[in-house]
Amino acid sequence: MNMISLQKTNTIGVIGSGAMGSGIAQVAAAAGENVVLYDSSTAALQKAKASLDATLKKLAEKGKMRAEEANAVLSRIRFASDLGEFSGCGLVIEAIIEDLQVKQKVFSELEAIVTGDCVLATNTSSLPVTAIASACAQPARVIGIHFFNPAPLLPLVEIIPSSFTDAALPARAKSLMEKWKKVPVIAKDTPGFIVNRVARPFYSEAIRIYEEGFVGQQGQGFATIDWAMKEFGGFKMGPFELMDLIGNDVNYTVTETVWKQFFFDPKYKPSLTQKRLFEARLFGKKTGRGYYDYSRPMPEPLKDITLGENICWRVLVMLINEAADALYYGVAAKEDIDLAMTKGVNYPKGLLKWADEKGIEFCLQTMDRLYAEYGEDRYRASVQLRKMVREGKRKFYE
Numbered sequence: 509m510n511m512i513s514l515q516k517t518n519t520i521g522v523i524g525s526g527a528m529g530s531g532i533a534q535v536a537a538a539a540g541e542n543v544v545l546y547d548s549s550t551a552a553l554q555k556a557k558a559s560l561d562a563t564l565k566k567l568a569e570k571g572k573m574r575a576e577e578a579n580a581v582l583s584r585i586r587f588a589s590d591l592g593e594f595s596g597c598g599l600v601i602e603a604i605i606e607d608l609q610v611k612q613k614v615f616s617e618l619e620a621i622v623t624g625d626c627v628l629a630t631n632t633s634s635l636p637v638t639a640i641a642s643a644c645a646q647p648a649r650v651i652g653i654h655f656f657n658p659a660p661l662l663p664l665v666e667i668i669p670s671s672f673t674d675a676a677l678p679a680r681a682k683s684l685m686e687k688w689k690k691v692p693v694i695a696k697d698t699p700g701f702i703v704n705r706v707a708r709p710f711y712s713e714a715i716r717i718y719e720e721g722f723v724g725q726q727g728q729g730f731a732t733i734d735w736a737m738k739e740f741g742g743f744k745m746g747p748f749e750l751m752d753l754i755g756n757d758v759n760y761t762v763t764e765t766v767w768k769q770f771f772f773d774p775k776y777k778p779s780l781t782q783k784r785l786f787e788a789r790l791f792g793k794k795t796g797r798g799y800y801d802y803s804r805p806m807p808e809p810l811k812d813i814t815l816g817e818n819i820c821w822r823v824l825v826m827l828i829n830e831a832a833d834a835l836y837y838g839v840a841a842k843e844d845i846d847l848a849m850t851k852g853v854n855y856p857k858g859l860l861k862w863a864d865e866k867g868i869e870f871c872l873q874t875m876d877r878l879y880a881e882y883g884e885d886r887y888r889a890s891v892q893l894r895k896m897v898r899e900g901k902r903k904f905y906e
């Protein structure tokens with residue numbers, strides 16, 4: 509097999525010019541790379557060109573970039589309607605539709621075009637990188653490089669080696685991402701990688717609390733939980749505002765995918781409340797209505813401090829428990845788990861650091877209390893927390 513290098517990244521190929529692909533192209537070009545951006549749809553390619561043009565102009569107008577620099581970034585992106593233009597690339601990043609068969613087909617088509625040492629990366633958020641690589645003649649060159657939306661603004665990139673990936677490739681991908689001014693973390697090829705797994709309780713526990721009805725009905729209930737997470741947790745957005753922004757179609761689908769991929773582990777079970785919104789096409793801000801109705805004034809929360817603190821800590825402990833579990837099962841190193849949540853979804857603090865501050869024992873006791881109360885597997889405490897308490901280990905970071 510040829511040496512897979514990533515050194516020769518003089519041209520970066522990006523396949524799929526949608527929200528993610530055009531953002532990734534912008535990031536690479538801003539870092540000085542020459543980029544070829546391809547899409548099978550001419551309309552999508554034209555749209556990407558117009559929107560990159562507008563974005564870079566805006567950056568120059570706002571003084572975030574010199575006008576010449578903005579022009580230079582744009583001139584480094586070549587918009588291609590022929591896959592053959594990837595032939596000289598050192599790295600191709602795929603950001604097409606989230607469909608395993610389509611991705612596998614594109615990867616084998618790419619292999620017939622690129623040279624033997626070209627690295628093929630996928631930006632998938634929910635498909636196993638190993639399954640995509642399995643369709644390749646040279647699966648050792650395939651790796652996950654997962655950006656967050658919007659790619660130019662969110663610093664996190666998850667690097668995901670598959671079962672086949674060349675052992676030297678993750679470190680090389682990491683240094684390339686650093687060159688692109690990103691914050692890379694390495695994650696195991698497990699459902700949701702780090703962020704989309706660890707963040708699940710932010711949404712699901714918030715919905716569960718709402719469903720229990722003691723926080724107020726409808727809008728007031730959502731507003732109370734959003735207020736609690738912002739007021740006592742320091743989150744920039746509450747879970748319902750955030751789901752409405754991400755889109756309940758996207759957020760529900762990620763939840764369902766992670767749950768299915770974990771063989772229906774009840775910890776990740778989606779909620780009927782969100783499923784109904786999804787079925788009603790009440791996707792959130794983009795459709796004018798989701799949890800909130802954006803044609804009306806926003807509802808007022810019930811600003812009860814004890815209630816707010818209880819809500820916040822219940823959600824936070826569930827998040828900490830998930831982060832601890834990800835650590836226990838070797839999904840990533842503790843520093844990477846904390847970085848992932850602060851740099852990928854803007855959490856005010858790393859969850860394991862938060863656990864240290866609040867106390868591991870408190871977290872375990874909260875989980876055990878929830879489990880005793882509800883008797884549901886969804887509330888099972890992570891072995892990581894239980895072991896730490898048993899062994900008298902008080903902190904993740906000593």
Ligand code: NAI
Pocket residue numbers: 523524525526527528529546547548549552553602603604605606607610614631632633634654655656657
């Ligand atoms: P999008 O729908 O905005 O763009 C996808 C583009 O791929 C479209 O322009 C489409 O024409 C093109 N395409 C579809 N099939 C193709 C093919 N066979 N060959 C070439 N082009 C093709 O999708 P988005 O949101 O940019 O997502 C792309 C990938 O990135 C997916 O795998 C998604 O899971 C992942 N991702 C999405 C994030 C998000 O928040 N939107 C975040 C991180 C990853």
